Amino acid sequence: MSASSPPLACIRGLVKRYGATPAVAGIDLAVHAGEIVGLLGQNGAGKTTVFECLLGLRTADAGEILLGGIPVRQHPRAALRSVGAQLQPSALQDKITPREALSFHLAVHGIRAGADELLARFDLVEKADARFETLSTGQRQRLALALALAHRPALLVLDEPTTGLDPQTRRALHEILRAHRASGGGVFLSTHDLDEAERLCDRVAILHRGRLLAIDSPSALIARAGEATRIAFRTARLLPPEALAALAASRGAAREGGDSVASGSYELRTTNPTNALAMLSRMVEAEANSLTQLQLTPPSLEDAFVALTGEQWTTSAEAAA
Amino acid sequence: MDNLRGGRRMTTARLFLAVLLRQTALTLRLNFRTPLAVTYGYLLPVVFLFAFAGIFRTGRPPLLAEIGQLLTITILGSAALGLPTALVAERERGVWRRYRLLPVSPAALVGGALVARFVIVAGAVALQLALAHVVFGTPWPENPAVFAAAFFGTTFAFLGIGLLIAALADGVPAVQALGQCVFLPMILLGGVGVPLAVLPGWAQRLAGFMPGRYAVTALQHGFETVRGPIGLGFALAAIAVVGAAVTAIGLLLFRWDNSFRAGRREYFGTAVALVAWVGVGLCAAGTGRLQPTLPPGHEWREITDAQIAAITYENLPGDDELVTRLAPPLARPLTSARLAAIDERLPAWVAAEANNSGEVIRHLVGLATIADLAQDPQEGEIARLVFDYLRATLPEPQLRRGLAWIVLRPDDGTMPTSAPALGFRREIDENALRNRAPLYAQKFLGRLTGQLRER
Numbered sequence: 127m128s129a130s131s132p133p134l135a136c137i138r139g140l141v142k143r144y145g146a147t148p149a150v151a152g153i154d155l156a157v158h159a160g161e162i163v164g165l166l167g168q169n170g171a172g173k174t175t176v177f178e179c180l181l182g183l184r185t186a187d188a189g190e191i192l193l194g195g196i197p198v199r200q201h202p203r204a205a206l207r208s209v210g211a212q213l214q215p216s217a218l219q220d221k222i223t224p225r226e227a228l229s230f231h232l233a234v235h236g237i238r239a240g241a242d243e244l245l246a247r248f249d250l251v252e253k254a255d256a257r258f259e260t261l262s263t264g265q266r267q268r269l270a271l272a273l274a275l276a277h278r279p280a281l282l283v284l285d286e287p288t289t290g291l292d293p294q295t296r297r298a299l300h301e302i303l304r305a306h307r308a309s310g311g312g313v314f315l316s317t318h319d320l321d322e323a324e325r326l327c328d329r330v331a332i333l334h335r336g337r338l339l340a341i342d343s344p345s346a347l348i349a350r351a352g353e354a355t356r357i358a359f360r361t362a363r364l365l366p367p368e369a370l371a372a373l374a375a376s377r378g379a380a381r382e383g384g385d386s387v388a389s390g391s392y393e394l395r396t397t398n399p400t401n402a403l404a405m406l407s408r409m410v411e412a413e414a415n416s417l418t419q420l421q422l423t424p425p426s427l428e429d430a431f432v433a434l435t436g437e438q439w440t441t442s443a444e445a446a447a
Numbered sequence: 448m449d450n451l452r453g454g455r456r457m458t459t460a461r462l463f464l465a466v467l468l469r470q471t472a473l474t475l476r477l478n479f480r481t482p483l484a485v486t487y488g489y490l491l492p493v494v495f496l497f498a499f500a501g502i503f504r505t506g507r508p509p510l511l512a513e514i515g516q517l518l519t520i521t522i523l524g525s526a527a528l529g530l531p532t533a534l535v536a537e538r539e540r541g542v543w544r545r546y547r548l549l550p551v552s553p554a555a556l557v558g559g560a561l562v563a564r565f566v567i568v569a570g571a572v573a574l575q576l577a578l579a580h581v582v583f584g585t586p587w588p589e590n591p592a593v594f595a596a597a598f599f600g601t602t603f604a605f606l607g608i609g610l611l612i613a614a615l616a617d618g619v620p621a622v623q624a625l626g627q628c629v630f631l632p633m634i635l636l637g638g639v640g641v642p643l644a645v646l647p648g649w650a651q652r653l654a655g656f657m658p659g660r661y662a663v664t665a666l667q668h669g670f671e672t673v674r675g676p677i678g679l680g681f682a683l684a685a686i687a688v689v690g691a692a693v694t695a696i697g698l699l700l701f702r703w704d705n706s707f708r709a710g711r712r713e714y715f716g717t718a719v720a721l722v723a724w725v726g727v728g729l730c731a732a733g734t735g736r737l738q739p740t741l742p743p744g745h746e747w748r749e750i751t752d753a754q755i756a757a758i759t760y761e762n763l764p765g766d767d768e769l770v771t772r773l774a775p776p777l778a779r780p781l782t783s784a785r786l787a788a789i790d791e792r793l794p795a796w797v798a799a800e801a802n803n804s805g806e807v808i809r810h811l812v813g814l815a816t817i818a819d820l821a822q823d824p825q826e827g828e829i830a831r832l833v834f835d836y837l838r839a840t841l842p843e844p845q846l847r848r849g850l851a852w853i854v855l856r857p858d859d860g861t862m863p864t865s866a867p868a869l870g871f872r873r874e875i876d877e878n879a880l881r882n883r884a885p886l887y888a889q890k891f892l893g894r895l896t897g898q899l900r901e902r
Contacts, residue, residue, distance in 0.1 A: 181548055183704060207550040217541030221480040226473065233469045234549045236462045257480075 132195035133158050134208070134281040134312040135180060140189035142175050149175040152189070153338040155331055157281060162303060162313040163341075164327035166320070166431065168440055172336040173316045174213075177285055180314075181211055194280060207235075210274035211283040216266060220259040224250050224269050227258070228276055235277035248272040249298070264295040271302060282306060284315040288322060300326055320439060324427045334435045348425050351433035354395035357402060360419040361410060364390055369409050373402075391419075463555050470559025475566060478533070487529060492521045492571045493578060500583050509583040515667030517579075518572055519639045519659055522601050525568045528626040530609030534560065535622050538613075538705050547703040557701060561606055568602050586670065593679060594669025600683055601662040604690030608658075610697025611720055615709050633659035644740045648757040655737040656728030661685040672878060675857065676736040676885075685727045692723030734762040735889075739855060747805035747852035747859075755851045760893045763886060766902060771819055771886045772827035775902050777835065786828055789869050793836050796868055804841055808849030809860045809884075811837055812891070816884045817866060820875045834891050847895055853888035857881045 133156040142150040150172045157163045167173050178184040180191055182202040191198045193205040218227055228241040245254045248268045253261060261269065267287065274282055282303070288296045303313050303326065317323050323330050324344040331341040340347055373394065396402040399422060410417055428439045478484045495517060503513045510517065537543055546556050579585035588594035608629060616622040634640030636650045637657035646654065654660040665682040667673050696716045702709075731737050739757045741750070766773040781787040793811070800806040815830040823829060837846055852859065862881055865874050893899030 183544065183547060203550045203552075206548055209548070211548050213544070213548075214541040217545040219477050219537060219540070219542060221477045222473070226476070230469055230473055231549075234466050234551050236465075 131159060132192065134194060135283075135314055136190075136192040136195075137176070137180065138190045140176065140179055140191065141187045142172075142179055142184065143187050148336050150179070150186075151336040153333070153336075155338060155341060157312045157314045159280065159310050159312050160307055161328040162307050162315065162326055164323040164330045165314065165316040165333060166323055166330055166427070167316075167333035168435075168437070170335075171333045173333055174285065175336075176333070177211075177213060177283060177316070181209065181213075181283060182206065208280045209283060210277065210279035210281070212270045212274040212287060213283075213285045218258045218266075218269070220257065222258050223255045224258070224261070224265075224272075225254045227269065228272060231273050231276050237277060240276065244272045244276055248302075263290045264292060267291055267295065267299070271299060275302070275306065280311055282311065282313045282315075284313065286316055286318060288317065288319060296322075320427045320431065330427065332431060332434055334437075339434045344427050344430075347430045347434075348427060351425070351430040352397070354397045354429075355399040355425060356421075356423040357394040357396060357399065357406070358391070358419075358421040358423070359394075359406065359417055360391050362416045362418055363413075365392070365409075365413065365415065369413060373405060373409060463552055466551050466555040467559045467562065470556050471562045471566070474533075474560055474563035478563065478567060484529070484533070488525055488567050489571055489574060491524065492575050495520055496575050496578055500579075508586055510579055510585040511670060513642070514579070514585060514670050515663040515665075516639055516642065517575065518598075518666050519601065519662045520634065521571050521575060522568055522598075522605050522662070523630060523633060523639065523659065525571055526564060526602055526605035527608040527612065527629055528622070529567070530561075530564045530606055531613035531616060531622045531626065532619060533564075534609075534613040535616050535619050538702065539618060541705075543703045544705075553701070553703075557698065561610075564606060564609070565602055569598075572598065588669040589671055590669055594666065596683060597662070597665035597669050597679075597686075600665060600686040600690060604658050604662070604686045604693065607690050607692075607694030607697050610701065611693050611717060614697055614700035614702055615713050615717060617705070617708055633657050638663055644745075648739050648753065651739050652732070652737045652757075655731045656724055658686055658689040658724065658727070661689075661727070675740070676738045677731065681731070681734075681736060685731070688727055689723050693720045696720045732759070732761075735759045741852075741855045745856065745859075747848055747856075750848045750851050750855070754855065755847055755892070755896070758851060758854055758889065758892065760889060760898050763889055763893075763899075766827070766890070771816075771883065771890060772830065773834070773887075773890055774827035774831040777828060777831050783825065783828065785870070786825060786832055789829065790832055790836070792869055793832075794840075796866065804845050805849045805852055806860055808837060808841070808846065809853055810863055812850070812853055812884050812887050813863045813880060814866055814869065814871070815887050816880050817863065817871050817875050819887070820879055820883060821871060821873055823871075830887060830890075833887075834894070837891065838895075843895060847892060850888040850892040850895070854885045854892065857885050 135155075135157040137153060137155045140150050140153050141148070153176065155163075155176075165173050165176065175184065179186045180193070180198070182191075182198045182205070185199065194208040196205040196208075198205045224245060225241055228244050232238070232240055242254075245251050248271065250265065250268060250272065253265055258266070258269075267290070271284070271287065274284065284303075287303075288299055291299065300322075303315075306313060307328075315327075328343060329341055330344050330347060332339045332347070340350065342350065370392070394402060394406075403422075406417075431439050478488070499513055499517050500510055503510060506512050534543075547553070549556070576585075576587070580587060612622055612625045612629070616625050636646065636653055637659035638646070638651070638654040639659040639662070643651055643654060643660065643663075661677065661682040664673060664675075664677050665679060665686060668679040668682070673679075696719060700713050700716045728737075738759065739754055741754070764770050766775075777786070781790060796814075797807045797810050800810055811833045815826075815833040818826040818829040841849070858881060862877055862884065864877050864880060865871055890899065894901065
């Protein structure tokens with residue numbers, strides 16, 4: 127992929143309304159070769175609408191979308207040739223087998239062979255001739271990904287590809303996506319798993335109520351949000367209030383949670399964990415007390431999300447509940 | 448990254464054909480893996496066949512008179528109900544949404560689904576015909592080319608209805624509800640399930656606005672010559688018009704994604720498609736093709752005034768036109784020696800049938816038709832002579848019933864094919880006579896009822 131190549135996906139000024147309700151209110155975003163871009167947002171943020179407009183499944187009210195430099199609206203078929211998409215892993219007939227699904231998909235792309243290779247690569251050989259209705263969630267996800275990758279597209283568009291997967295399958299899927307990136311491809315995915323986004327994505331776009339609040343690398347987003355490291359600890363005896371006040375007033379440290387005192391558990395947030403820990407250690411020593419538990423949690427993408435949106439992050443399971 | 452590195456690729460046209468065939472094969476394979484689809488597509492038509500054979504067991508040859516109805520039910524069920532059920536079930540799963548993302552013409556994918564359904568329907572019809580022949584001795588189609596045209600046309604029209612239902616229905620239960628809205632009226636009132644001849648007059652006319660009536664007629668023509676106001680040409684044209692309208696609108700409104708709900712666009716499209724149905728019905732009514740139908744063996748004496756009143760007189764040829772000429776009332780005594788001789792011999796000519804006025808009327812109308820088809824120089828005068836004779840020798844109520852009998856049951860009774868005693872020695876084809884005679888009967892009847900006036 128040469129430096130002058132157009133982005134694999136380019137969204138400019140995308141607006142989509144459902145009636146009077148704006149689902150996406152003017153977003154700009156690009157996915158380049160050799161990167162994984164994650165789209166983060168709560169339910170109803172507009173992620174699915176962005177994907178649907180990107181793939182030409184919905185017509186945007188305004189803006190321009192290019193796939194491999196080809197406008198989707200004017201030339202949908204040509205534009206989609208460079209894309210492999212997985213929006214819904216169950217989107218196959220109950221009675222179809224993985225081999226049939228892959229063979230059909232390849233044939234539609236004008237490719238005459240390759241199903242066996244894909245079955246082996248995605249660990250589906252044993253289930254090659256089993257009906258789709260008998261496959262497990264993980265096997266269905268792997269098949270969906272195999273279909274998305276079958277015609278060797280430049281760009282993969284995946285809507286929550288790891289939802290419902292066991293950790294082992296999830297790791298295997300991450301490896302496949304990293305391998306795709308390493309071979310010069312691009313990935314644009316949405317996920318409800320913030321850890322996954324942080325570990326897997328080169329850049330993360332935060333979408334909130336149809337607006338793109340930020341797009342950057344996970345570390346840059348966390349740094350930009352100015353969030354603090356969390357220090358959680360327990361002491362053998364309760365700390366006196368004046369000691370806590372002193373700790374809270376110390377450099378870069380802030381006390382959090384009043385009720386934690388009663389239970390003997392404390393939580394601090396600090397932008398300077400080294401100094402905060404040194405001070406905590408001295409204070410506990412001076413009080414002839416002792417630390418019984420200590421946990422240091424660096425700032426995360428969730429903190430960045432909360433700082434940017436002002437709302438708590440909800441997992442997909444919580445949202446469903 | 449090169450998405451073309453998969454190696455050998457095909458040209459667009461070959462790819463289109465390959466995808467169409469692949470989609471057809473895949474749809475068929477998946478259909479045969481679904482026990483419910485096989486039951487509905489093949490077992491149910493067999494049950495219908497045996498049910499029809501049980502209900503219409505007196506027919507000779509067996510089931511011949513009902514074969515058009517039977518096949519129409521099979522095609523209607525599989526194409527107009529089976530197709531949308533399968534399409535909407537797949538759409539609900541997101542299969543068609545995924546297809547939408549494929550870089551291939553949608554026509555190849557939708558076309559493949561339609562071709563597969565066509566094959567399924569053809570299989571069910573072939574199974575019914577084979578079983579009917581082997582088990583009951585029902586004859587094979589007398590005219591295979593006509594049967595093939597009728598089958599293609601009917602299946603095309605009903606697949607179009609299926610596409611339209613799929614576009615309107617938001618889910619499989621809605622397909623069943625909408626499908627029944629089409630299926631049941633056609634079965635009960637459209638001459639498809641319940642024979643047209645046993646329906647009341649208003650229902651018979653209503654049936655003219657439903658494609659099922661034309662499908663039954665067209666398919667029946669494949670097995671035997673069907674006489675009546677709706678000929679093969681009109682039936683095929685009606686099916687083609689309805690089929691083209693519903694298929695075009697069904698394709699236009701095709702829904703790939705279940706998250707899109709049927710709205711004003713879909714309802715407007717459906718209204719446009721229904722205009723084609725109404726248009727065909729109006730055209731049939733306007734050209735006098737929606738005449739009431741009497742059941743076989745119906746006694747001509749039992750024809751009611753209401754049945755006579757339901758007969759229409761649109762689109763009859765003029766009295767001076769090439770066919771069914773009718774001269775103005777003749778001056779008496781007759782000046783033409785030939786006409787006078789015919790007039791004199793008429794009582795003897797119909798004497799053999801004197802105990803059955805219905806047959807007398809049919810024979811005399813047949814005589815006028817022989818003169819017409821033989822292109823006799825005095826064909827108009829002979830027709831007038833016949834009409835005058837009928838009025839002079841038969842009570843009017845009886846004459847009205849006898850003429851209505853010819854209009855409503857052109858195949859009943861006996862039809863002379865020549866009249867040597869009256870100087871008409873040339874044999875005329877009986878089919879042609881039976882097709883033409885109702886026109887003279889209408890002209891005479893219209894004058895008796897006041898619906899037609901003398902020039």
